[in-house]
Every structure is written in structure tokens, then in C-alpha cells.
Amino acid sequence: MAVIETVDLKKSYHKHSVVRGINLQVQEGEIFGFLGRNGAGKTTFINMLTGIVLPTSGQFRILGVSNNQLDRVKHKVGVLPDYTEFYANDTALEHLQFFAKIQKHTVTKQQCMDLLEQVGLKDAIHVKTKKFSFGMKKKLGVAQAVIGNPELIFLDEPTSGMDPESALEMQKFIRTLASQNKTIFMTSHNLNEVEKLCSRIAIMKKGIISGLGTIEQLQKQFQTNIETTIKLFPKNEASYRQARDEIENWTSVKYWDNHQLTTEIRDESDIARIVHSLCNVDTDIFAIQTNRPSLEDIFMND
Amino acid sequence: MIAIWKKEFIQSFRSVFSLITIAIFIAVSYYLSDFVSKSSIITGIEFAEAGYVSGLVFLIYIMGFLFIFSLFHDTINRETESRTIRFLVTKTSRPAIILGKLLGIFSYWFVCLLASFSIIAFFSHQFYIKTFGSLFVMLTYIVALCVLMSCLIPKRSMSMFAGLLISIAIPTFGLWSLLSDKLWLKVIKYITPYHYMLEGGTWGWLVVLLFAAIMVGISILSLHRRDL
Known part of the structure; x- marks a missing residue:
């Protein structure tokens, strides 16, 4: 009611x-x-x-x-x-x-x-x-x-x-x-x-x-990209570079080194695709962190 | 409405000036009654009532505006100025605020007048109910005008100034109009209460009450249509 x-x-x-x-x-x-x-x-x-x-x-x-x-x-x-x-x-x-x-x-x-x-x-x-x-x-x-x-x-x-x-x-x-x-x-x-x-x-x-x-709905409404940081360890650096180049074709890679890859994606379902690409080149993944916009970000950007 | 009535009534007794006002009414009633009761043996009993109540009639007809406006000129606008009215208006209706305030002031004057007439009754062994009623009608008119001014004038300092002007102007021109044939004074004669109370015959007081009711109605309307 x-x-x-x-x-x-x-x-x-x-x-x-x-x-x-x-x-x-x-x-x-x-x-x-x-x-x-x-x-x-x-x-x-x-x-x-x-x-x-x-x-x-x-x-x-x-x-x-x-x-x-x-x-x-x-x-x-x-x-x-x-x-x-x-x-x-x-x-x-x-x-x-x-x-x-x-x-x-x-x-x-x-x-x-x-x-x-x-x-x-x-x-x-x-x-x-x-x-x-x-x-x-x-x-x-x-x-x-x-x-x-x-x-x-x-x-x-x-x-x-x-x-x-x-x-x-x-x-x-x-x-x-x-x-x-x-x-x-x-x-x-x-x-x-x-x-x-x-x-x-x-x-x-x-x-x-x-x-x-709701907060989640507003985050979706106001967000343009989700920043995703993946903590990793590549067993083969050359293959890892190739995978990173492939990922960069469809996302915006903001930072990368041999321990971390930070990228901006459009949708959370893209994370699975990145993980799949990295696993295919024998890279160990330790953590995945996504940064959604806070209420403050939404409020300030509105 | 009852809570606002009660609060306004109790608050009326909290100021020094309100206590002085009651003291003046009681003192005038006491000393005049004492004097009249002693002198009525000489003047005759038929003049006694006029003698006993003359002090109160003078206080209300001549000084009533001044007393009431001094005490209650900011009844509504002090609430709007301090914005405490926002608490009231979210809890009760706007007419209930006006009526509660009015009843609180009426109650104060009822007590004041009742105390004065009780003293007179003590000396005269009579309660002059008719005079009590007519004086209360006059008070009703003044209180209604006072509340109306407080609704229409948003600033307390302005309502105090306007109240002072009214306290001088209405008794002066109202009583003068009874003795004059000038046209502009005749207009005043019919809008002030003196003509109806003193020359209006048996039912003149009803016109004064009607005026008071109209003023209360305008007060309610003015508050009803306003952002607070």
C-alpha cells in the first residue's frame, strides 16, 4: 500500500x-x-x-x-x-x-x-x-x-x-x-x-x-563502467601479454603488470569472459574486485 | 484545540504585565466597591449598580484595547515568526490553532472579569450578570480584533505598533462618533462597537458578537491560505 x-x-x-x-x-x-x-x-x-x-x-x-x-x-x-x-x-x-x-x-x-x-x-x-x-x-x-x-x-x-x-x-x-x-x-x-x-x-x-x-538500481542507472581489478600470477608472461591484448580489444585496460590487471567493463557478465581468457593462458587468479559507484559518486555526478 | 487553549491560558499568567493587569482590575473593583458600598447609603441604592461597575466599564471601554493589545498582540505572529507554528500545524488543523488561542485569551479575561465581579458581589451582595455579559461581549470584540491583527501582520514589532495605534484610535473615534454628525465619523460609528453597546438597545450586543465572529472567520481564512 x-x-x-x-x-x-x-x-x-x-x-x-x-x-x-x-x-x-x-x-x-x-x-x-x-x-x-x-x-x-x-x-x-x-x-x-x-x-x-x-x-x-x-x-x-x-x-x-x-x-x-x-x-x-x-x-x-x-x-x-x-x-x-x-x-x-x-x-x-x-x-x-x-x-x-x-x-x-x-x-x-x-x-x-x-x-x-x-x-x-x-x-x-x-x-x-x-x-x-x-x-x-x-x-x-x-x-x-x-x-x-x-x-x-x-x-x-x-x-x-x-x-x-x-x-x-x-x-x-x-x-x-x-x-x-x-x-x-x-x-x-x-x-x-x-x-x-x-x-x-x-x-x-x-x-x-x-x-x-534502491541503491543498486541507482548504481546501475548512474554507472557507465564497472572498474574491475584482478590480482593474478601469470605462469607464462608472453601468453599473458597476448591475453591482455585480446582483453584490451573489447574492454578498457587502465593498468596492468605481472600481478594485477585493472580494466573497465560494461557489465558484470564480462568478468567471466576475462577470467576465461586468463585461465586459458595458464594464469592463476587470486582475487577479483569490482568498484561500483558509491551514493556519493552518483550524487556528485548527477 | 483544548491543549492549545490550556497552554495559551496558562501562558497568559506567566508575564508580569498580565499579573499587573489582573491586579489593576481587582484593585479598581475593590476600592470602588468599598467606596460605593459606604456612599450608597447617601446616594441611594438605585444608583449602586452604576457605581459598582463604573470602574470596570471605564477599564474595558476606554482602556480595554490597550490592555488586550499589549498582552496579546503577538498571539499568532510570535508562533509564525519563531516557526513553532510548524509543530502545531503538522499536528492539528489551522482553525483549531486559532480557536485554541482565542479560547485561551477569552479564558484569561473571563477569570479576570469574574474575579472583579466577585469582589463587587462581595460588597453589593449581588452579581451583576447583565453588566458582566455586556462587558464580556466588548472583550470578545477586542480579542477577536487582536487575533485578526496578529494573523494579518507577520512581524511582532509591527503588530505591537499597530495595536498601540488601534488602542488609541478606536476608543477615541468610536466614542467621538457617538456625539458627532460628521459623515466620516458616522462610518466609524457603525464599525466600532460603542454605538451598538451604548445605543443599540436590547440586541445591540448581538451585532458586536457578529463583528467578532466575522473577524475570527477572517483570521481562520488568512491562516488557512498561507504558507507557514
């Missing part, structure tokens, strides 16, 4: 188009990553789906409910907006209790305290948020997004501003949420984090989605 479904969703400010017609489906239980450079339109897109910003045109459905009836499902949706500022004179606990009450969730004080402990705010439960650092505000933002056990959670850069240890703890927490069959829609500038957490990824560029799929 599609938890999020958008049809030609657009947003313009005056004459400037920020989101230029997005069609997207996010399935139940997914951790969906949304990537893009600053100003690509990610936050505007999330803000439309969460009711903060109104679409210029197009439609969307959240948990089966259309955008003009969004209020009906707000109690099932948790949101961490991009800008997390709180009521300065209220404590972290008071915030959680207040936000839970707005959504008419029955949450005990102990449950709120447990949640604050889970996001790493154990020592700041009774501290007023005006004393919070940016990272602490992010943690409280995540806590308020998941209070009341929502089915769908939007997280706009959940680990930005956090120290590496806290960021890892937060990633663990997000994984725990996903294991409870919650759908998570997140944006992040940390590509490594997205690669580790997300089951599917969309890359947004200038208001449109330029890439969409």
Missing part, C-alpha cells in the same frame, strides 16, 4: 518554481531517503506533504487521504521540520506532553521521559529549551515527531548539528522505528547515513526527481 502518493506536485513562489511536478510513491514500512543539494526543493516538498506549505498545483495522498483532508490523518503522522525552534520557557518534557495532547494521544509522563532518554536527552528532561544546543533541539524534534506512535514519520535532516556519537545513536533509533513497521521519509546531507538507512532513495535536482530507486 502506498503511504505517500504524489501526482504532478508543484510549488512556485511568485514566478520561481521550486518543485516542478513530482510523481512519487512511498510504500508502507519503507525508509525512504530524499537527497538533493541546498535549494533543490526537498524541504519545500516535505513541507507540502506535511501541511506546512500549500501546493501551487498537483495532488497528494497521505495514508490514503487526499491533501485537502490532511487534518484527518495528522494524528497518525509525525514530523520533524527543517527549522526546529521550541517554546523557550518550556522544558523538554513539557513540550512532549503538550505535543501529545494536541494530537489527542494518551501518553504518560513516564512514556515521555523514556522517549527523551531514547533520543539521548536523559539529562535534559527538565531543562528549558532556551538552554538547548542545536543538536539537542534536533533530538527533541525527533522525539516530538515520534510521540504517540505515528504510522508515518517525516524527518528533515534528523542528524544535522549532532556530534558523530549522537548521530550514530539517532541512526540506531531510526532503525528501531523502521523495525516497528513505521514508514520513514527522511532527507539528509549525510550520504553515508542515507546509504546505510534507506531502502529506497530519490535524488532531487532543481525541483524534479532525477534518480529514484
Whole structure:
């Protein structure tokens, strides 16, 4: 079942188009990553789906409910907006209790305290948020997004501003949420984090989605060649040279010596052909390594 | 809506100025009631009600705009300016935010007025329910206008300035219009609440309530159509 479904969703400010017609489906239980450079339109897109910003045109459905009836499902949706500022004179606990009450969730004080402990705010439960650092505000933002056990959670850069240890703890927490069959829609500038957490990824560029799929699908979509390195030992150097010349006829050999052959191939099935050629000239093969493009490579080359 | 109502109500008591406002209302009620209860033996009981409530009528009719705008001019725009409204709007409907805020402010003034009338009742041995009702209608109008301004003006500093101007302009021109035949003042007469409250007869207060309802409606619409 599609938890999020958008049809030609657009947003313009005056004459400037920020989101230029997005069609997207996010399935139940997914951790969906949304990537893009600053100003690509990610936050505007999330803000439309969460009711903060109104679409210029197009439609969307959240948990089966259309955008003009969004209020009906707000109690099932948790949101961490991009800008997390709180009521300065209220404590972290008071915030959680207040936000839970707005959504008419029955949450005990102990449950709120447990949640604050889970996001790493154990020592700041009774501290007023005006004393919070940016990272602490992010943690409280995540806590308020998941209070009341929502089915769908939007997280706009959940680990930005956090120290590496806290960021890892937060990633663990997000994984725990996903294991409870919650759908998570997140944006992040940390590509490594997205690669580790997300089951599917969309890359947004200038208001449109330029890439969409699993990491493997994106790698296939964006890769031109696979770099393959073979560690070897030729028993007959002359025959090995001949084989290398034959391989070079149909691949691009980048480097070779008597211990290693590095070549670029179009498809992984080509590896078998190279191995076959090398074995025919009595060359021992110790290891084969292929380098697929990382998410960073895809993102940077997009 | 109830959570926002409760929060706004509790928050109303957190500022020093709100406590001073309550203290002014209570002090005026107490000292005036004390004075009237002692002097009504001379002036006669038929003038007693006017005497007892005159202080509160003055405070609300003349100073009401100033009190309410000083305390609540930034009810909505402080949320939009600090962007805390983004948390609210992702959890509840936009009309619920406006109505919750309105009810919170109404509750504050209800408590303030009730405390004042209770003091008067202590001295007069009567609760002047009709005057209480008419003053609360006047407060409703002012609160609705205050929330509307807070929705329409995005910056807190601007709403404070506008509130100050309104606090001077409406009582001045509203009351002046009752005594003048000038055409431009007649227009003001029909858009300010004084004509309906003081010259509107039995049902004049309903027009004031209608004005308040229209202003609440515009507030909801203005927030409904806006990116936050």
C-alpha cells in the first residue's frame, strides 16, 4: 500500500518554481531517503506533504487521504521540520506532553521521559529549551515527531548539528522505528547515513526527481563502467601479454603488470569472459574486485 | 484545540504585565466597591449598580484595547515568526490553532472579569450578570480584533505598533462618533462597537458578537491560505 502518493506536485513562489511536478510513491514500512543539494526543493516538498506549505498545483495522498483532508490523518503522522525552534520557557518534557495532547494521544509522563532518554536527552528532561544546543533541539524534534506512535514519520535532516556519537545513536533509533513497521521519509546531507538507512532513495535536482530507486538500481542507472581489478600470477608472461591484448580489444585496460590487471567493463557478465581468457593462458587468479559507484559518486555526478 | 487553549491560558499568567493587569482590575473593583458600598447609603441604592461597575466599564471601554493589545498582540505572529507554528500545524488543523488561542485569551479575561465581579458581589451582595455579559461581549470584540491583527501582520514589532495605534484610535473615534454628525465619523460609528453597546438597545450586543465572529472567520481564512 502506498503511504505517500504524489501526482504532478508543484510549488512556485511568485514566478520561481521550486518543485516542478513530482510523481512519487512511498510504500508502507519503507525508509525512504530524499537527497538533493541546498535549494533543490526537498524541504519545500516535505513541507507540502506535511501541511506546512500549500501546493501551487498537483495532488497528494497521505495514508490514503487526499491533501485537502490532511487534518484527518495528522494524528497518525509525525514530523520533524527543517527549522526546529521550541517554546523557550518550556522544558523538554513539557513540550512532549503538550505535543501529545494536541494530537489527542494518551501518553504518560513516564512514556515521555523514556522517549527523551531514547533520543539521548536523559539529562535534559527538565531543562528549558532556551538552554538547548542545536543538536539537542534536533533530538527533541525527533522525539516530538515520534510521540504517540505515528504510522508515518517525516524527518528533515534528523542528524544535522549532532556530534558523530549522537548521530550514530539517532541512526540506531531510526532503525528501531523502521523495525516497528513505521514508514520513514527522511532527507539528509549525510550520504553515508542515507546509504546505510534507506531502502529506497530519490535524488532531487532543481525541483524534479532525477534518480529514484534502491541503491543498486541507482548504481546501475548512474554507472557507465564497472572498474574491475584482478590480482593474478601469470605462469607464462608472453601468453599473458597476448591475453591482455585480446582483453584490451573489447574492454578498457587502465593498468596492468605481472600481478594485477585493472580494466573497465560494461557489465558484470564480462568478468567471466576475462577470467576465461586468463585461465586459458595458464594464469592463476587470486582475487577479483569490482568498484561500483558509491551514493556519493552518483550524487556528485548527477 | 483544548491543549492549545490550556497552554495559551496558562501562558497568559506567566508575564508580569498580565499579573499587573489582573491586579489593576481587582484593585479598581475593590476600592470602588468599598467606596460605593459606604456612599450608597447617601446616594441611594438605585444608583449602586452604576457605581459598582463604573470602574470596570471605564477599564474595558476606554482602556480595554490597550490592555488586550499589549498582552496579546503577538498571539499568532510570535508562533509564525519563531516557526513553532510548524509543530502545531503538522499536528492539528489551522482553525483549531486559532480557536485554541482565542479560547485561551477569552479564558484569561473571563477569570479576570469574574474575579472583579466577585469582589463587587462581595460588597453589593449581588452579581451583576447583565453588566458582566455586556462587558464580556466588548472583550470578545477586542480579542477577536487582536487575533485578526496578529494573523494579518507577520512581524511582532509591527503588530505591537499597530495595536498601540488601534488602542488609541478606536476608543477615541468610536466614542467621538457617538456625539458627532460628521459623515466620516458616522462610518466609524457603525464599525466600532460603542454605538451598538451604548445605543443599540436590547440586541445591540448581538451585532458586536457578529463583528467578532466575522473577524475570527477572517483570521481562520488568512491562516488557512498561507504558507507557514
